[in-house]
Amino acid sequence: MTVHPSLQPYVDAWTHSIEAISELVVPLAEGEWNRATPCPGWSVRDVVSHIIGIETEMLGDPRPIHTLPRDLRHVVDEFTRYMEVQVDVRRHHTAPEMTSELEYTVIRRARQLRNEKRDPSTLVRGPLGEQVTLELATRLRAFDVWIHEQDLRTALGVPGNLDSPGAHVVQDILLAGLPKVVAKEAGAPAGSAVVLDVHGPLEFMRTVRVDAEGRGSIDGTPSLGPAVTLAMDWETYVRLAAGRVRPHAVADRIKAEGDQDLADAILRSFAVTP
Structure with missing residues (x-):
């Protein structure tokens, strides 16, 4: 059974962007993972860690128990603290560890999305634990991975996919x-x-x-x-x-x-x- 027609565009956009991200980072040398991105305080490794972390939460995996350092200047409120945990817990992971976890997470999430049978109006857990519809959650994941794909492209000097399926999802959300x-x-x-x-x-x-x-x-x-x-x-x-x-x-x-x-x-x- 395929996903609901209202979810399919977002699943397609997510798939396109997440695969592009994998293609970008798999060949990187260890030092390239430390390149700064347009996200304040986040390196290439940190952006990929964020993506892995949120996707594992969408899979229902428990959040890591982790205390953040006190000297992270870009962590300024509850939202950024929440997002930083999945990032900081992976800060010392090696390039092979990062790419292996990303690949495994993408396989699991793609299977979950491919087998999705719930109604788009079903309430699911969103960031910070709030309840959102499955359709909104899927839409926001398509948005997030495309934006972060562009962050990685900027950091690595590899422009592209500015008119991909994810770009159209982002256009609608930003204009709203x-x-x-x-x-x-x-x-x-x-x-x-x-x-x-x-x-x-x-x-x-x-x-x-x-x-x-x-x-x-x-x-x-x-x-x-x-x-x-x-x-x-x-x-x-x-x-x-x-x-x-x-x-x-x-x-x-x-x-x-x-x-x-x-x-x-x-x-x-x-x-x-x-």
């Missing part, structure tokens, strides 16, 4: 967070509109509209006379919205027209991932 950025975080005035124009491997234009009550919504209809138009390439959009880079570092890749103060406020709040 844009109305809050514009209307709430940046405080765009009621009745205004902000246009996002993205080009490159994925091309799209979206308009965020702020209603009379200050609530934001997003659609694909062009706006006449928007307060702000932001144009950038897809890779820059992902890096900004996923919190991998600050606006000033990619200013030469962003074109902002209209109210510059509002544009700056939007860009300062652009990251929508934890």
